[in-house]
Structures are given as structure tokens and as C-alpha cells.
Amino acid sequence: MLITKEERIFRIIAYILLICGVVIALLPFMYMISVSFKSQIYTFEYPPRLIPRDPTVENYIEALGKDLFGINFLNSLFVATITTVSTVFVSSLMAYAFSRIRFPGKEVFFYILLLGMMIPPVMLIIPQFVIAKNLHLLDSLWGLIIVYVSTTLSMQTFLLRSFFDTIPKELEEAVMVDGGNRWVIFRKIILPSSKPGLAVVAIFTFLFAWDEFPWAHVAIKEASRRTLPVAIALFQSQYLTKWGLLFAATTAASIPVIIVFVIFQRYFIQGFITSGLK
């Protein structure tokens, strides 16, 4: 194909616009990192500077040593990990049933589950709070985990089913002929052949649980059981103007997310396109 002059100009403009966009997308984060290395007196300097004067790590030392930041970090890690493992387990079982087995009520169950994808989670916070209170799940990390798994379940099941549906059935027939049962098929064929799908589910679930704020905000009152988003939000209201300190904490909290994302970004894109969901 010939490249016309118009196209060449268009391509140059495309690069310029894309780079401007990247600057807008990333500038706030660069700013966050920059402020996290500024001592308190420089966080209100005017004009603002992107490159900190006399950079210091004192914010990190103070933020990470302060209060319960380490415990909050571990809480988040615990909640996100258990939520991820449980969700992968529970939703892959369901997805397998929906993808491979014919049983009465299958359609009904599936549509009820789809309904779950349409309910905005914040809407359920009030009744969930009342239920969790009666089940003594408030102020407990398990209360977070159980609600997170329930909330993300329908989307992950839907996503995994679409992965399972693409696995050819011939392999399973061979296993059946050799006398294997459904459990063998599930473990030996379905799970190994849908690794990318499982990776997508795991990443989505981990990030969701790592970042979730509304439920953790109402369900946890005890400071030592807070997860990072809640701890950071309250941290800000407590040390209103200590931006260096706050941004040292948020930078530290973002690191696991950024690492997970950059390593697995291929799966991310695939996950979105398959599921069409956040």
C-alpha cells in the first residue's frame, strides 16, 4: 500500500497527540512520586516543581513506620490473596457446570447470576451491613473476603465460562473412553487449557479486592483490621495537609498493583475484550 503525503502527516500528528495524552495520563502519578520525596515545607511551594528540591526519604520512613501501615498492607495482601484463590476456585466450578453439563434449571441459574453483574455493589451496602452484623462478620477480614467473593463471582464465572466454551470437547471424550470422570476432565483438561482465562480472573479479582473501598469503609471500624484504601482515606483526613506523607503511603500502596499490571498486561487486554467489563 502506498503511503500518501496526507497519511504521513497524519502519523506525525498521531504521535504528537498520543504523547500529549500519555503526559496527561501519567503526570498526576509523577507528581505523586515527586511530592512523596519532598519534605513538608516544599509541598506547598509556589510555583510547584516537578523535580523535588533536596529530595528526602523521610516521608517513606515516617509513613511506613507510622500507625499501622505495615499491618494495613498485610491485611490488604491477605484479603486480596484469599479472595483471589477462593474466587478462582468457586467460579471455575460453576463455570464448568455451565459450560459442560446439561441439567434442569441451568438457564435460570445462569440468568440469575448475570443479574449480579448488573447490580451496582454500593446499592447493596446497607442490607449487607445488616446481614454481616447479624452474622458477626463486621470488623473482620473474613467479612470482607466473603462479600468480595460474592460480589465478583458472577462476572468471573461468566468470563471463565466463555473461556471453557472454547476448549474442544474431543479431548474429554477420549478421557471418558479411558474411564475418567468429570473431576479428571476438570483437573487434567479444562484447567490446564484455560490458564490465560484463569490468569485474567485472578488478576481482576486481586485488583478489585486490593482497591475496594466502599464495603471495607463501612464494615471495618477497628484500626488494626483496616485495609489500605480505608487506612489511606482516614490517614488523609487525620493529617490533612501532610501531602508528602500521604503520597509516600499511596506510592507504596500502588507498587503491587503496578507490578502485577505491567507483568500481566497482555492478559488484561484479553480479559477486557472477552468480558467487556471492568
Place this chain on the structure above:
Amino acid sequence: MEVKNKILDKSFLKKIFRSKGAYLLLLPGMSLFFTFILFPLVYSLRMSFYKWNIVDIAASEFVGFSNYARVVNDPIFLRAALNTVVYTIITVPGQIIFALIVAILLNQKIKGRTFFRVAYYIPVISSWVIVTFLFEYLFGGQAGLVNFILKDILHLVDFKIMWLSNPILVMVPLNLLGIWKGVGWSAIIILAALQNVPPDLYEAAVIDGAGIWHKITKITIPLIRPTLVFLIVVLTIGGFNVYISGLLMTKGGNPLDLSHFILTLMYKKTFTNLDFGYGSAISYLLAAFIFAISVIQIKLLRRKVEY
């Protein structure tokens, strides 16, 4: 009658019995789903008809639709609804227009596509709590970058704007944040749709002498219309559900409860004022409204595709 017979039919029972494996697989997930999603959904509807007593549930008093009546007559709610509607009207087209531009640019034969995709995606995966504070800092009255750019670089204003303490001005950072955080997600979805557009369509258009603008409006947009409809519906739902950014940036609707969104008001009424019935009524009104809007959007936008 027929249905009844079918249920009593032996072979049907046998089928259920034989499917117990399938039900066993569904059991853990479905029991969680029923307990923590479906049951709360119904429970919350019930609460919305009561003057709910959180300490002694049995002492709750049935009040019919009076919670709903209080909601729609409450000027604070109406203000919150207005803020939310405006937020949706601004952020949905905002996200789609920028995402369309980004996706079309990324769909060209350019180098570093992976880098750009990752970079545009970082705001999407970042936490709402963190980016809300970032915007709060950037829009700070005294030393914020935005004021510096507007006043000292562009000279558009000659004073520092107090974005965060004014209930109308605070909507500016909130809306910009909504757009900024969502563009990457929509762009990836649009990009996927663009990659399914057959290139020979463009080549035919080039032979006909069509320009870039013509290609975009006459070929690209009509072909990815189903994706755009999907995005409009999903983003509208997201827009009405705006919550975390508002809660944190306005410190819960301050000043004077004028800067609430619907859900931040629900939070305040429920967990600060302990008015659980009122809060439930707000969330049901919101859900009904979202449902109606989605149905209308799908009907209107689908119809246009036909011709």
C-alpha cells in the same frame, strides 16, 4: 397443569437426581450469591418501606412509601441528583470522545503501541482513593498545579481559584477525574472493535478520494456502533454510581450538603444519620432510574442502527 405434571414426572426427577453433580458444583458459589447478593437485594427493598430500627429490628415500623416521599421532596436529594445527572452527562461523552480519538490513533501503524496501551491504562487500574487525593492536590487552592497553569502560564485568570471549597467548582475536578480515569478502559474496548473493521473498506474509501474525517465519520463510527452503544450504556450506569471520588473530595457533601452525589448522600443518611430506611429508598430509586435509562438508551440507540 402441564408444568405440574412435568415436575411430578419421574424422568424429570431422575434427571435432577442424575444432575446432582452439577448442583454440587454450583452449591458453594450459589449459596454465597444468594446470601450476599440476592437476599440483600430483596431485604433492602423491604427496608425501604420501614422506619428501620438498626438496634432492634422487630421494633421497625412499616411506613409504606413515606421514605420514598421524603427522598423526592428533599432539596438535598434533588441537588445530589442534579450533581449526579450533570456528572453523567459530562463524563460519558467526555470519556467516549477521548477514547475514540486514542483508539483511532492507536489503530494506525505506529511503533510502541504496547507502551501507549499500558500508559493509558494505568489510570484505570489505579485506586479511586489514591487518584482522588491526587486530583485534590493538583486542584489545591494555594499551591495546586492547575491554578499555576491557569494563572501563571496561560494567564487565563489573575487569581487562584478555590476549587475545593465551592460546591459548584468542586464538580470540575470531580468530572475531570471521572473522564481521566475512564478513557483508557473505553479506548481498549473501542480499539478491539476497530481491529475487526476490515481494512479493505478504508482502501476503497481512499480510492474514492475520501479524507480522514470522512473515513472516521462515514466508515469507522457506523461500523463500531454496537460497541459504542454498549459503552454508552455501561458508562452511564457507572456515572450514576459515582461514589468514592465524591465522598473523599467533598468530605461527605460539604459545604452544606450541596456537593453530594446520590450515593454519597445515601452513605451519609444511612451510616451517619442511621436512617436505614431512607438510605434504602435512595438506592432503590437510583436502581429503578438506572434501569429505566438503560432500557431507553438501548431501544433508542439500537433503532438508529437499522437504517
